[in-house]
Amino acid sequence: MVDGVTVPLPRSGPAAGGAPRLSDIAGQAAVSEATVSRVLNGKPGVSETTRQRVLAALDILGYERPVRLRQRSAGLIGLVTPELINPIFPAFAQSVEQVLAGHGYTPVLCTQLPGGATEDELVEQLVERGVGGIVFLSGLHADLSADPARYAALT
Numbered sequence: 001m002v003d004g005v006t007v008p009l010p011r012s013g014p015a016a017g018g019a020p021r022l023s024d025i026a027g028q029a030a031v032s033e034a035t036v037s038r039v040l041n042g043k044p045g046v047s048e049t050t051r052q053r054v055l056a057a058l059d060i061l062g063y064e065r066p067v068r069l070r071q072r073s074a075g076l077i078g079l080v081t082p083e084l085i086n087p088i089f090p091a092f093a094q095s096v097e098q099v100l101a102g103h104g105y106t107p108v109l110c111t112q113l114p115g116g117a118t119e120d121e122l123v124e125q126l127v128e129r130g131v132g133g134i135v136f137l138s139g140l141h142a143d144l145s146a147d148p149a150r151y152a153a154l155t
Helices: 022-029 033-040 048-061 088-102 119-128 149-154
Strands: 075-082 105-112 133-136
Touching: 022 033, 022 048, 033 048, 075 088, 075 119, 088 105, 105 119, 119 133, 119 149
Parallel strands: 075 105, 075 133
Antiparallel strands: none
């Protein structure tokens, strides 16, 4: 229990087998223990950016968020990337994911691998799952010989 809030046991992390420690969360989020306490207890006086850092620290450390701090997803957004060998694509995907999560969306990563699913197949799977949008980090839209009608059909 942290300041009157019962925090579920972590799935993993430094305090596995016990309640999360404010010091662990504060260290990960680079904030004070008092700030972590305010976030976990839903108290005012914490900027939204700092609140999100504390919640991200919980996620990174493998702790489950208290039920009242769990945000309902605004929906799914597909993120179609080429294979992640080139370091620019994971970095870009991480930045896109942070922005999407900050707006309440849950990203669904689809990586194109040689010999794997085609872009059209990935798009079909995402549409079947009811995504609210798709972000293409690289794709046929950049190929001047490809038919752009596939993208027009998505709108």
